[in-house]
Amino acid sequence: MPHKYDALAEYLKKALAELDQLGLGPSLAKGRVGEILLAHHLGHTLQVTQQGADGIGPDGKKYEYKVSHDDQFNFNFGHARGTGEVEDLVDKHLSGFEGAYCALMKGPDFLKIVYCPCSTLVPALKSHLKTVTGNTFQKVFSPIEKFAEVQGAEWKLNT
Secondary structure: OOOOOHHHHHHHHHHHHHHHHHOOOOOOOOOHHHHHHHHHHHOOEEOOOOOOOOEEOOOOOEEEEEEEOOOOEEEEOOOOOOOOOHHHHHHHHHOOEEEEEEEEEEOOEEEEEEEEEHHHHHHHHHHHHOOOOOOOOEEEEOOHHHHHOOOOOEEEEEO
16 A cells, blocks of 8 residues: 655665665764765765764865754763863864864755864863853754854855
8 A cells, every 4th residue: 555655765765775885874863864965065975983073075184064954053072071171072072173064954955054163163162061060061053153153163155
């Protein structure tokens, strides 16, 4: 009996098979669709690991990606301080990265993309984390214009 998801299910099965062929892992979970589309838009390659950069530029530089449909961009550094200073969480996560991209999508299209180099993003994130009083160490930029306000950030797309 036909189902209203038949066509979509076939597309998803083909997409999962293509992921496997490209060596991009077995899943589209955890924002992978947005990351794939952003890497394609930027001419980057995805890095397929649970830790480390999301994308790698043609020059080998590493980047963090935050892709959203709801105009919230979460830089989450965990729920436990562990040993060391809070700032160490940022250094550990973004070590060796050139910068971060936040991209706002509507449906399949990018509406806005902002890039910020780690040279200014890391100090801004560390400064924020020092003020966190709860158990979750994160900085939420919402809307994307808040990310664009970080020193050194620049618009790459603003439709």
